[in-house]
Amino acid sequence: MSIIDENDDKFESVLSIENKCTRLNLNENIYGTFAEIGAGQETVRHFFRARNPKGTIAKTLSAYDKDFSDAIYGLDPQHRYVTEHRLKSMMEYETGLIEKRISRKKHPNKLFFSYANTVATIDWAKKYKGHGWLGVRFQKVPKQEYSEIVLHVQFHENNASQQQISLGIMGVNLIYAAYYQSEDPRELIRRLYDHLSVDKIEIDAINFTGPVFENVDNRLMSLELVKEGITEAVMFSKDGHNILPANVLYKKNLLTLRGSFRPVTNLNLHMYKTGKRLFLQEEEVDPEKTVIIFEMTINNLKSEGEIDEKDFLDRADLLCSSGHTVMISSFQEYYKVVEYFAQHTKAQMGLVMGVDNLLDIFNEKYYRNLSGGMLEAFGKLFFKNLKIYLYPILNEETGEIINSKNLKVHPRLKELYKFFTDNNKVVDIEDYDKETLKIHPRKVYQMMLDGDKEWEKMVPGLTAKMIKENQMFGMRKREKTEN
Structure with a gap:
């Protein structure tokens, strides 16, 4: 049973930062340490300024020197300091220390915590805006x-001191939320x-673990x-763990397949395989430094109104079961996807798409919000080191296979389109499977x-098996009948 006065949290809609610290300080059971590296001790500063700081603060430190940090928390495998691994090492070390030094016999009701952050604020040349990891255990x-x-x-923000202020506020919000608002992670x-x-500070990855969050699916938190x-975009790995997009994309060759994947069909699978084969044949593409991303947009998920989380x-389960990295984005236009990727890599990029998607790219209605219209969008799309790998479609009335040439x-x-096709920016996938061209995902x-039951022939075997066993996509359970 919790000994925290959570029910009292309704007395004010949004507490001030000082009042949040005061409430934590006055709770005789909440007690912990603060370890902050890289931006000063901005979070704990608020607790010192509030009433009764000795009620909450067991210790505070900033192992700013790298050798000191390594001596206390150990070497990071990547020899970096602003990493998730470093943050977790800090939190685990500090909670272990407080458990050793504060007697449970003397303080049986203590609720220990360790708050930590490891950050790099904006550099003096303002070339790198800065980023960081923060967490509470x-x-x-x-x-x-x-x-x-x-x-x-x-x-x-474009000023280091402003970034420090924002970090300190978010740190207080995080500790307070852990104790008083954790019943509802959203x-x-x-x-x-x-x-x-969000104009000041953006969260682009978050993970909840432990008994308080045992029923939380972190993919839904990414979606949130x-x-x-x-x-604008989040990623998660095949194990459902939210991962930092910058870590996945940094200096990598990127091949992306966008879709609704409801469900993954044989058409999706063949587009992926043939597009990947062509991409890896590119002279500048190193297979060891290549990432394949399956992307869904919020618009895909909202096709029938509000997002159905089970859907x-x-x-996500079907994509992850095949070992794919999944990306959820707010990007409706393809050029925004490319712009996002270009923040993290200058290597070769590729988009695998069908002819219908290419036609959408050449639809002027998507570019009315740009002062330069379609030309500006295409400049952003193809200025980068990008190629489109185009899977054909079948004209079912005439039997004609439609690709970039016809x-x-x-x-x-017409002339704009010809410019890009003539310059090898659009590459036709020629080893297509004619049977897959008859598959329409929405009909499936x-x-x-x-x-x-004909749908089962149109999806990969593992996909069909998972859908039936787990009753995915709202399928009604049907009793098996013997012939």
């Missing part, structure tokens, strides 16, 4: 196994921005970041719902 029941909230932030994410805005407009997790675009766009989904 805490107990809500005495002697309970520790729970953790770990997040990565990107700084957007609300917790929103409350991290009390007295802040995009839904709330906190970040989203079904799609695709008809609006006469006004409807066939599943209607009980038409």
Whole structure:
């Protein structure tokens, strides 16, 4: 049973930072350490300024010197200091230390925590905006196994002192939320921005672990970041762990396949395999430094109104079961995807798409918000080291296979289209499978719902097996009948 007065949290809609610190300080059971590296001790400063700091602060330190940091927390495998591994080492070390030094016999009701951050603020030349990891490891029941909230932030302010202020505020919000707002992780994410805005500090990865969050699916928390407009894109790995996009994308060759994946079909699979084969044949592409990304946009997930979280997790499970890295983004236009990737890599990029998607790229309605219109968008799309690997479509009325060579675009766009095809920016996938061209993903989904078993022939074997066993995509359980 918790000994925290959570029910009293409704007395004020948004507490001031000072009042949050005061409330924590006055709780005789919440007690912990603060370890902050890289931006000064901005979080604990608020606790010292509030009433009764000795009620909460057991110790505070800043192992700013790298040798001191290594001596205390150990060497980082990547020999870096602003990493998730470093943050976790800090939190584990500090909670271990407080457990050793504070007697449980003397203080049976103590709820220990360790707050830590390791950050790099904006450099003097203002070339790098800065980023950091922060987290809290805490107990809500005495002697309970520790729970953790770990997040990565990107700084957007152009002054180091402003970034430090924002970091300090978010640190207080994080500790307070861990103890008083952790019953609802979605609300917790929103409350991290009390007295802040995403224009100042962006969270682009977050993970919840431990007994307090045993029923939390971190992929849904990733989705929440995009839904709330906190970040533009998130990624998670095949094990469902939210991963930092910058770590995945940094200096990598990137091949991306966008879709709704509801479900993954044989068409998706063949597009992926043939597109990958062509991409890896590119002279500048090193297979060892190549990442394949399956991307879904918020618009894909909202195709029928509000996002159905079970439907989203079904799609994610199918992709992750095949070992793929999944990206959820708010990017409707392809050029925004390329711009996002270009922040992290200058290596070769590729987009695998069907002819219908290419036609969308040449639809002027998507570029009315740009002062330079379509030309500006295409400059952003193809200025980078990018190629499109185009999977053909079948004209079912005439039987004609349509690719980049016989695709008809609006006469006004014909010369623009020809410029990109003539310069080898659009590469036709020629070893396509004609049978897959007859697959229409939306029809496959409807066939599943209607009980038409022909859908099973249109998806990979493992996909069909998982869908049936786990009753994915709202399928009604059907009794098996013997012939």
